Amino acid sequence: xxxxxxxxxxxAEAVEExxxxxxxxxxxxxVEPDQDLFKSGLVSSMFAMQLVVHLEEQYDIAVIGPDLTxxxxxxxxxxxxxxxxxxxxSDTAGNV
Amino acid sequence: xxTDQPDHRLAIVGGGVMGTNIATLATGYGIPVTLVDISETAxxxxxxxxxxxxxxxxxxxxxxxxxxxxxxxxxTSMRDVADATTVIEAVTELPETKAQVLAEASAVxxxxxxxISNTSCIPIDEMAASVSRADELVGVHFMNPSYLIxxxxxxxxxxxxxxxxxxxxxxxxxMGRQALIxxxxxxxxxxxxxxxxxxxxxxxxxEGVASVEVVDGMLEGCLGHSTGPLRTADLIGLDNLVDSLNxxxxxRRDESCRPCELLLAKVRDGxxxxxxxxxxxxxxxxxx
Numbered sequence: 001x002x003x004x005x006x007x008x009x010x011x012a013e014a015v016e017e018x019x020x021x022x023x024x025x026x027x028x029x030x031v032e033p034d035q036d037l038f039k040s041g042l043v044s045s046m047f048a049m050q051l052v053v054h055l056e057e058q059y060d061i062a063v064i065g066p067d068l069t070x071x072x073x074x075x076x077x078x079x080x081x082x083x084x085x086x087x088x089x090s091d092t093a094g095n096v
Numbered sequence: 097x098x099t100d101q102p103d104h105r106l107a108i109v110g111g112g113v114m115g116t117n118i119a120t121l122a123t124g125y126g127i128p129v130t131l132v133d134i135s136e137t138a139x140x141x142x143x144x145x146x147x148x149x150x151x152x153x154x155x156x157x158x159x160x161x162x163x164x165x166x167x168x169x170x171x172t173s174m175r176d177v178a179d180a181t182t183v184i185e186a187v188t189e190l191p192e193t194k195a196q197v198l199a200e201a202s203a204v205x206x207x208x209x210x211x212i213s214n215t216s217c218i219p220i221d222e223m224a225a226s227v228s229r230a231d232e233l234v235g236v237h238f239m240n241p242s243y244l245i246x247x248x249x250x251x252x253x254x255x256x257x258x259x260x261x262x263x264x265x266x267x268x269x270x271m272g273r274q275a276l277i278x279x280x281x282x283x284x285x286x287x288x289x290x291x292x293x294x295x296x297x298x299x300x301x302x303e304g305v306a307s308v309e310v311v312d313g314m315l316e317g318c319l320g321h322s323t324g325p326l327r328t329a330d331l332i333g334l335d336n337l338v339d340s341l342n343x344x345x346x347x348r349r350d351e352s353c354r355p356c357e358l359l360l361a362k363v364r365d366g367x368x369x370x371x372x373x374x375x376x377x378x379x380x381x382x383x384x
Contacts, residue, residue, distance in 0.1 A: 026380075044323070045244055046331070046370070049152040050379075068154050 010059065010087055015080045022054065023076070033076040048073055055079060061086040104270055107132065107180035109197050110187035111142030111170075113333055113371060114214050117242035118184060120149040123166040124159035124243060125271045130169045130176050139170040153243040160272070178204045182267055184212040184236070189339040191218050195226035202227035210263045212236045216336070217283045217291070217343040220253030231257035234264050236275075237284060240331055249286050250275040282347040283340075290328070291341055292352035295359065297325040301376075302358035308376045326376040330369035334362050 016033055023031050027042045037043040043051070051073050052063050061083060063072070072082045104127045108115050111133040119129045123146070131146075133139050146168060153159045169176075174197075177183050183201045187193050194213060202211055211233045213223055224230035235251030242248075248268060252261055261277070268275050278285050297311045306314070312324020329337055338360065344353040362368070362375060369375030 045152075045156050046241075048155060049148075052151070052155060068151060070155060070157065073155075 010084065012080050012084060015059070015083050016076055018058070019076045019079055031076065033080075035076070036074050038070065038074055051079070055083055059083050059087060061090065103181070104128075104267055105179060105181045106130070106267075107177035107183045107201075109133075109174070109177065109183065109185045109201060111138055111145075112186065112188075113240060113336070114238060114242070115184075115186035116142050116145040116149060117240055118186060118214065118238055119146050119168060120153060120241075121159075121238075121243040121271055121273075123168050124150060124153055124163070125166070126160075126163040127166040127270065128169070129166060130171060130180060132171050132174060132177060135172060139172065143168070143170065149241065149243065152241070156244055158244050174200045175204055177201055178206075180205065180209060182210040182212060182263070184214055186214040189216060189218070189336055189343065191222060191343065194218060195223055198223055198233065199226040199228075202229065202232075208232070210234065210260055210267070212264065214238055216287050216332075217340040219282055219347070220251050220280045221255060224253055224255050230255040232260050234260050235280070235284070236264060236268070237286060238273075246272065246274050248273050248275055249284055250277045251280055251284050252277055253280045283344045287340060288344070290325075291337065291344055292350065294325045294329045294332075294337060295341055295354075295356055296352060298329070298358045298376075299356045301326070302356055329359075330375035330377055330379075332369065333371055334359060334368045334375050338363050 020031060020033065026047070029042060031037065031042065038048070048070065052068070055061065056063055063082070063086070067082065067086070072078050106122050106127050107130045108119055109132045111131050115131065119131055122129050131139065131142060133142060183205060185194055185197045185201065187197050194215060198211060198213065207229060209232065211227060213220060213233065213235050214237065215223070215235055216237055220233060220235040224233050227233050233253060234256045235253065237249035237251065239245035239248065250264060265275060281288070283291060300306050300311050301308055308326050312326050315321040315324045338355045341353050341355045344350065366372060367374045370379055373379050
């Protein structure tokens, strides 16, 4: 699945759908794309780091520097935006 | 004099869960750390873990953003703790192992060096018998993860001096921690309360009274605990928990501290909690 995703264009819809599915499986509750995962108590601080590693591995990105902040992982929307931004940045760098 | 000493140089013996936690915390506050363990393999693993935990701390915003990280040095030789201002032992929760490590450390450091045991249950005065200067030994029970939880339990043994208490308070302040000080006793305060609770929670699962999720759900939902006892057990490490329960049981003969069969079986199967990817819960993969 990882290799297929990294080889094809990644859309916001696909990332969001995959994340919602991943979260539903791991926290055993359906979540909304704009739901604050931490405020709602669904996600612990330990699971937050697993989310970071999950996104890095699934989408071949590196979340570093100022991007490594909880605000980028609060909602599925925020995580989707981060993935697309970092993917675009690496695509641009790769095309130079 | 030592409380005003800004140049903390920390040595940590043991690069497991707690050793890497404390190293992450200290280096995050700009304090240089020498980490000692028994093999280069263990040290390489510890370095990787500390890097992962430093990322976790950054994610959670719990380390000062404008402080340059303290240097991390690693060594397999106890001689390399000689120059430290404080030595913290964070080895396995077995009295003889801790006593041996503290004896070796105390033999190489200068008088006036604070010795900290990160024991979770063993009375400080028992270990004081093994060190060269009993007044320099103090207990500090860091929480897990140490870089996320500000409060620590500090144990003043009957022979711990006031100078040592001042020194340890200075170090903890430099690492942004807050100390609650207690007297010496098996399990101190936190684990005398917490460990029998976890053991009883595991017994309820073993007896089929309730599932893991229901037991934790009760404590979280009904009593307002932020993390249920069995998820907490996974975080502590079930092998460490069994060792600590044994320490408590041997000293207090409290039946609620005799490790239950379910706990023992999980340890036998290598399901030690988060650090192995599975304990009472399945974490999918080894959690950082």
